[in-house]
Amino acid sequence: MKRSMTALAVTSVLTATTLALAGCSGSTGTGSGATAGTAAPVTLTMWGTYGNGGNTAQTDVLNKTLIPSFEASHPGITVKYVDIPYDSLKQKLTTGAAGGELPDLVRSDIGWVAQFASLGVLAPLDEKMSDFSTLSAATYPGSLATNAWNGHYYGLPLDTNTRxxxxxxxxxxxxxxxxxxxxxxxxxxxxxxxxxxxxxxxxxxxxxxxxxxxxxxxxxxxxxxxxxxxxxxxxxxxxxxxxxxxxxxxxxxxxxxxxxxxxxxxxxxxxxxxxxxxxxxxxxxxxxxxxxxxxxxxxxxxxxxxxxxxxxxxVVGGEDVVIPSTTTHLDAATAFVRYTQSDEFQLAMAKVGQMPVVASAGTKAAAADPFYAPFATQLATAKPRLVIPxxxxxxxxxxxxxxxxxxxxxxxxxxxxxxxxxxxxxxxxx
Amino acid sequence: MIDSTQPQVVRAAVSPVAARTTRRRRRAGRATPYLFLAPALVLFVGLIVYPMVRAFQMSFYDWKVLAGATSTFIGFDNYTRAMGDPVFWRGLANSGVYMALSVPPQIVLGLLIAMLLKAKSPSQPVYRVLFYLPVVTSWVVVSLLFKYLFADKGVINWALADVLHLGDGSTSWLSGRWTALIAICALGVWKGIGWSMMIFLAALQGVPESLEEAAVMDGANRWQRFRVVTLPAIRPALGFVVVMLVIGGFNVFTSVLLMTGGGPGGQTEVLLTYMYRQAFTNLDFGYGSAIAVILTVIVFLLSLAQMRLFRGGDEEER
Amino acid sequence: MSALHRTRPASGVLRHVLLILGALIMLTPFVYMVSTSFKSQAYVLTIPPQLVPDPATFDNYVQVLTTQNFAAYFMNSVVVSLTSTVVSVLISSMMAYAFARFRFPGRELLFRLVLVGLMVPAMMLIIPQFILAKQLGLIDSLQGLIVFYVAASISLNTFLLRGFFASIPGELDDAMQVDGANAWTRYWRLVMPLSTPALATTTIFTFLATWDEFAWALTIINDPSKRTLPLAIQLFQGQNATQWGLVFAASVVAVLPVIVVFLIFQKYFVQGLTSGAVKG
The missing domain is CATH 3.40.190.10 (Periplasmic binding protein-like II)
Structure with missing residues (x-):
């Protein structure tokens, strides 16, 4: 009888301990961001919507070709891409911002950049990247404009499209x-x-x-x-x-x-x-x-x-690549942003349906695949929607x-x- | 007298007083109840009540989502804004309409099926499972399913036109406020009948046969037997079902979001989809929270009133 | 058989006609779902509707089971749902026992508070809960799902169980107490065994709710290896087009375990409600 009374106390204590333990093991799991610094190995997390309803062509190119290539040329940096359902990415970014739990890179819909920038969630890339003006000058102006907010640029175009x-x-x-x-x-x-x-x-x-x-x-x-x-x-x-x-x-x-x-x-x-x-x-x-x-x-x-x-x-559509201001791996993240602007990245994505945003790559992609020609022509005059939060x-x-x-x-x-x-x-x- | 054979899950759920009659003062240490409460209470207060308080607090701010950003206290501004917002009122009306149109059929049909299934027979468990199947299926799945059934070229239109020969089958169910609400209610009823059926079935098992037999002897017909014997006996269960369904009705969300997205032009917006849009699309958490608080207060008051109603009857019987 | 159950044949037929009709209405959408899961997109939404897919294809199932790490997500869902259900039913029943069998200061107030938990829209708690989960280090872990799922299910479970417990005659408790049993023994040896139907009900409800939960899982899970099934299914809903066959194939796979759990527990649901000592 005494024993069973203890059972009650034990159950209470056990529950509490389980919770505490859950807390501990949980926190060790998320510690990837703790080791900052350029020398130590860095893992970048990127959120995006390349998955697009069970169509794996784009995620495959990213995970099997592009990221390995980037990692090979940038020893010490690992990139982990996380696919998020399109309808849910914004909610996830919102809660992530509220909790200060955002990844190092986000492939964001062009319509959201100004909104998240105005909240202070994103790092101004024109200040953080010394070569920003060179990179941005190479992109289509209509796409670049979607990154502007309040006198700064908070991202670079990643891919574009139009109707x-x-x-x-x-x-x-x-x-x-x-x-x-x-x-x-x-x-x-x-x-x-x-x-x-x-x-x-x-x-x-x-x-x-x-x-x-x-x-x-x-x-x-x-x-x-x-x-x-x-x-x-x-x-x-x-x-x-x-x-x-x-x-x-x-x-x-x-x-x-x-x-x-x-x-x-x-x-x-x-x-x-x-x-x-x-x-x-x-x-x-x-x-x-x-x-x-x-x-x-x-x-x-x-x-x-x-x-x-x-x-x-x-109308211009597409995605931008942005860096949340909470990242502790700014240098590595900007290195990846730079990589997304390369011909290698842009042309590989073009093969699976994402139109290049870098003008020179766009010309090459259209030449390589005549399918893109009508879209490239249309993009020349296409306009972005209102770039406001x-x-x-x-x-x-x-x-x-x-x-x-x-x-x-x-x-x-x-x-x-x-x-x-x-x-x-x-x-x-x- | 009915007491000991009542369907227990439901009867006392709605009447805290029931406990009072059976409760005895225990001499066991004063700490005992708290030890029993502790694990659940710690979790509940920590992970539900505390966030609830925070959400309530948010509703008085122009809330900035970003961690560490300072939000401005704006008093009741979010609430006065809701009072002057036509979409809020339309959302409230639509939630109310959903509740009003989906709760009664769930109760009537659920009870009817339970009555039909009351008698033990080999087929009873099979039917029970069939009717309960929608309840165990996820809202996301059945919402997509119903969107698909009510599509312009979906099964419903086909059945209406080619099978029943009602109209030409060109109704765009999801394009108008009322037709869309009908489709959403149809889903709610279809998914909910099994649940109320199960509760009623449990309740009906507790109705003493002797009472019914006595009524038969007195020459009462089916309807009279139902009204005089069955209904009073399942009253607590009825109360429980009504309260739970009204709460659920006002909290309709997934089905609307997935079937119409609140469209066309915000016509089918319900309170929760509107709250969701304000919070997670426009990132206006203060306003979203205010809408949620208003909803909670309405539901709480309604539930209290209903519980009082059904409990009152309960005590009369004693 | 009593006089009551000697029904005229005509009404028996009517009863079965009504039931069969009702069951058909209940079942048709499922049949349509299963049939669509065997169709390729070109044959989706045709008039007249095809109940038997022609041509039928297993492609959707193959794709569902191969393109994502579906087996792992399935296991995650099983672990999360089972753990949450067991813990929640245990601690909710303890709480319910306290509410049903003891009188103590703050009882009514606490019970009201638990009831309010039934009424608050879960979506609105997500941001504060997320901040909390972060402070507790529960982000991106299955534990984080479990702990919050348990918390979220306490209200309904306590509400249901408290009612059931209260209806178990206190005399039984008294008798046991006279024999020297303390509160824990009375809870564990008397009330719990007598409450199988109510426990089955809460088990089914809790399992169901946690198995289907999407919003919270989306919010705290980042690591793809920790995804649960609802997250995986949502990934089949694309930005530009929904492949119905895929979505429904994934849904069929996800719905099966729930049906199994239900089939296991359903007989306790109604049967036994009035059996045993409760009937007195």
């Missing part, structure tokens, strides 16, 4: 066209030709900046002035309104499916085009490998974004305000005026 018009021969045949629609008028004509054939002329999966800006820019409109101080007068200017109005008209005629307004149940663009439900979509270079795996018989046709009054202007709020504002315009409960002008006002407020508070 071009993708169509299929079957769709062109159905519309009786010999070549992809090159202008807004061509697109409208295509819509008329496809009427009643159960093929939507165009499909896209949202109304965020990534989706809607190519149309606004190509139509000659703008989101803000060049200095990012005001959206009113730009986003709700007549050219912006006209470009969006064209989409709204097509939508109301049933020529654009409601995937555009956020119907998550609609056929996705990547399935709809090869299956012949959609005639055209805007998409990026990654689709080649996805279709190759999923629809081997499908032969996509790539063409520039249809031109309006402003020409054919698309609240870029995700801009996306929310755009889709929230524009959805009713497409559903017909408000006018495009009213929607964009309201969106512009809200973006003005963000711009003044930045």
């Amino acid at each position: 071009v018009l993708v169509t299929s021969q079957a769709a062109l045949d159905a519309a009786g066209m010999s070549k992809p629609p090159a202008t807004f008028d061509d697109l409208k004509a295509m819509a008329a030709a496809l009427k009643g054939k159960k093929i939507a002329v165009f499909a896209d999966s949202g109304l965020q900046g990534w989706n809607i800006l190519p149309w606004i820019w190509s139509g000659g409109g703008e989101i803000t002035d060049a200095k990012l101080t005001k959206a009113t007068g730009y986003l709700d200017g007549s050219k912006s309104v006209a470009a969006v109005q064209m989409l709204v008209d097509l939508y109301k005629q049933g020529e654009i499916p409601n995937l555009l307004t956020g119907n998550t149940g609609a056929t996705s663009t990547s399935d709809g085009l090869p299956k012949g439900e959609y005639a055209t979509i805007l998409d990026g270079p990654w689709m080649r490998d996805i279709w190759k795996g999923q629809f081997p018989a499908f032969a996509p046709i790539y063409a520039p974004v249809p031109a309006g009054a402003g020409g054919s202007i698309s 609240q870029s995700s709020q801009v996306d929310t504002i755009l889709s929230t305000e524009l959805t009713p315009a497409f559903e017909g409960t408000t006018t495009v002008q009213a929607a964009l005026t309201s969106a512009a006002k809200q973006i003005d407020a963000l711009l003044t508070s930045k």
Whole structure:
């Protein structure tokens, strides 16, 4: 009986000890960052999203070719790449920042750099790397711009992409066209030709900046002035309104499916085009490998974004490489950043679907693989989305305000005026 | 009299008083209860209550995420901001609608199935497992599954048009606020029925047969027997199910995030998806915390009211 | 058989029709999931839906089981879920016993506090918990998962078990006490054995919750060798396209152990609730 009373006490103590032990062993596991200094062996941790939904081509190149090559030329440095689900990387970066537990390198979406830089999470690379200006001068300006915040650069472009018009021969045949629609008028004509054939002329999966800006820019409109101080007068200017109005008209005629307004149940663009439900979509270079795996018989046709009054202007996508300011291996990390800008790195990634950001490598990649040519051409004029910390709020504002315009409960002008006002407020508070 | 044969898991869960009748003053040392409490309490207070307090504290700040950064105290600003934020109200309304539309079917259908399964038969365990299967499957998996079923070209539309000949099967379920909420509720009900069924089944086993037999002798029909004998006997279980489902209903999150992402245009945003967006997309933790605190308070008050309701009835019976 | 159970054949048929119909509705989504896991992307979402995949392919399963270190993640999930469940059920039952059998200062307040734990949205605690986990050195370790999973499951388990314990007649305790048994003996030898159904319930709930948990695992696990299954499954959801076949194949693999655990414990779930000494 006494024994069983002790059992209670023992259980209590045991639980506490287990927890304490868990604490100890846990802390030894994370001690990789403790040994700073240039001479001692260094392990760099890098977070990224190269994995991309079970497609291992990019992670394989990184882990089996590029990192070993870097480690061979940089004795004492080991690089450990950790793949994070795309939808979760931002949450992980956020909690990591709150706890001061970030890796040494991050492959960040271009849209997040300003946000994390404004929080003080990232190291200003233009101050930390003596050769920054040489490296940055070699990259595409549109990609480089996404690293700027408040007078400093917090990263270097890592890979880039843009959206071009993708169509299929079957769709062109159905519309009786010999070549992809090159202008807004061509697109409208295509819509008329496809009427009643159960093929939507165009499909896209949202109304965020990534989706809607190519149309606004190509139509000659703008989101803000060049200095990012005001959206009113730009986003709700007549050219912006006209470009969006064209989409709204097509939508109301049933020529654009409601995937555009956020119907998550609609056929996705990547399935709809090869299956012949959609005639055209805007998409990026990654689709080649996805279709190759999923629809081997499908032969996509790539063409520039249809031109309006402003020409054919698309949106810049891609990733930047950044260094969290908490790293204790700054020299090793900057060495790896430098390596990412090399032809070796850029061209190896180009082979598996990531477009180079260094202009010279871009030319070489396009020459080596003609697939990239339309993307490279489009990139020459493509623009980045607003480089401000609240870029995700801009996306929310755009889709929230524009959805009713497409559903017909408000006018495009009213929607964009309201969106512009809200973006003005963000711009003044930045 | 019903006491000793009650379905125990559920009955006393909702009525702390039940313990009072059976409790006896123990002479064992005063420290004994605390020794029993200690392991769980240490963990709970340390890893749940303390973070809860911190989250509560955050809601009064313009919270800076970065470790070591100084945050500004802004009093009730985050709360007044919520009061004037239409998306917050829409989220609250949607959470409420979800709760209102998904809880009653789970209770009614769960109880119905439990009644049908009450009698022991060789097939009973098989049905039990089948109905419980959705409960044991992860929310992530079933949310993706239902998004897929309710897709424009999914099974639901196909079944409506080609099998049942209702409409032309062109409904875009996930593109409108109400149709999307229906789809999300359908998932909630489908996933939850097994759970309430199991609790009711346990409760029904505790209804003394003698009572029912007596009712049969008195010439009571099925409905009367259900109303007079069964219902009062499972009242505590009913209370427990209602409380748990209401809590769960207001905390709906994964299914909305994965099925509609709160879209289109924020129409299907519920409180928790909106909180998540504020916290982890806009990194506005102060505001996110304020929304979470409001949600917790609402749920707590509702639960207390319900427990009081069901407990009140419980005491009457004695 | 009592008069009660002598039902007319017609109503028996109706009962079975209703049950079979219900079971079919419950089952169809699963059938569809399994069938999709054997399809290649081109055959996903076709009208009319294909229940039997044609052509069927094992590619998704092969890819799931080979591209990532799936076996290791599976083991991690098993270790984390089993440990968390055992520890949580043990310490929650102790806590529940204290609430059910003792009167002590602060009892009501503490119990209310435990209830609040049921109502707070877990997402909101993540940042403070992460900072805490860092201070405790629990980042990037399975222990860090276990400890927080246990803490998170205490509320519901205590709530359920306390109710059950309270309903076990105190007279039994008294009798044992007269025989000289102390509190631990009464808890371990009397109350626990009588509570098998409730313990089975909490075991299933806890195992389920920890097996599926994603957000916390994502937050604290960095080392790929320490990933749990939900993390691995999420990696199949790409930025640019979701391969449904892959996601569902991974899900089928992940769901099987849960079904096994459930099948093992389900008979205690309802049976025995009113059996034994409890019936008095």
